[in-house]
Amino acid sequence: MKSIIVPQIDLGPISQNDFEISLMIDDSGSFTNILGMNLLINHKCSFLIDQSKVIVDLTLIEEENIHFNQIKFEHSIPFIEVKFEGAKLNSLWDTGTSMSVVSESIFIKYPNKFRKIDVQSIASDMYGVKKEIPLYYMESIEIGGQLFPQQMVAVMDLSHFNEYMEQPIDLILGYNTICKANWIFDFPNNKWAILKMLNHF
Numbered sequence: 001m002k003s004i005i006v007p008q009i010d011l012g013p014i015s016q017n018d019f020e021i022s023l024m025i026d027d028s029g030s031f032t033n034i035l036g037m038n039l040l041i042n043h044k045c046s047f048l049i050d051q052s053k054v055i056v057d058l059t060l061i062e063e064e065n066i067h068f069n070q071i072k073f074e075h076s077i078p079f080i081e082v083k084f085e086g087a088k089l090n091s092l093w094d095t096g097t098s099m100s101v102v103s104e105s106i107f108i109k110y111p112n113k114f115r116k117i118d119v120q121s122i123a124s125d126m127y128g129v130k131k132e133i134p135l136y137y138m139e140s141i142e143i144g145g146q147l148f149p150q151q152m153v154a155v156m157d158l159s160h161f162n163e164y165m166e167q168p169i170d171l172i173l174g175y176n177t178i179c180k181a182n183w184i185f186d187f188p189n190n191k192w193a194i195l196k197m198l199n200h201f
Helices: 061-065 104-109
Strands: 002-011 014-023 044-048 053-056 072-074 077-084 087-093 100-103 114-124 130-138 141-143 146-148 151-156 171-173 181-186 191-197
Touching: 061 191, 077 171, 100 104, 100 130, 104 151, 114 151
Parallel strands: 087 171, 100 151
Antiparallel strands: 002 014, 044 053, 044 181, 072 077, 077 087, 077 141, 100 171, 114 130, 130 151, 141 146, 181 191
């Protein structure tokens, strides 16, 4: 992967000079541009999924009556806590992932809490290598005090990621889960909350 430095990047109220951007070769035409945490980490972002908007560095009325939870950062990656069957899952919040992903270790620990779907997903890694991934329905999870009914998830071996992590990744929350709520992430103050649930179940 190649990186370049651009003199300036502006995104709404966000502006940075001498900003590093990674370039990826895309022969398939399936990739889109992704905003990384290196651009957002110094800002409070309200992700209003139902309006297809991100509000930056503004205080919303909805914040007055919500309970905030702590963000845990590792390698500048935001992790939040998800509750599942009494366990606390170390979970990566990732709008760039289309479907939520559960680690094989969690699947093996709670096999009766997953129901197999008779289809498989085709995933490509950063080198373009394709692999079939089994899909399951995962029983309800709790995020930020809100119940998310069964989710469609991919089950994958995340050991190649976890060998670099202080605490293993149990779950990657993808867009199929994220789109069921509006969220606020106050990255400078290490806190997050769900603003409201949406009727996407």
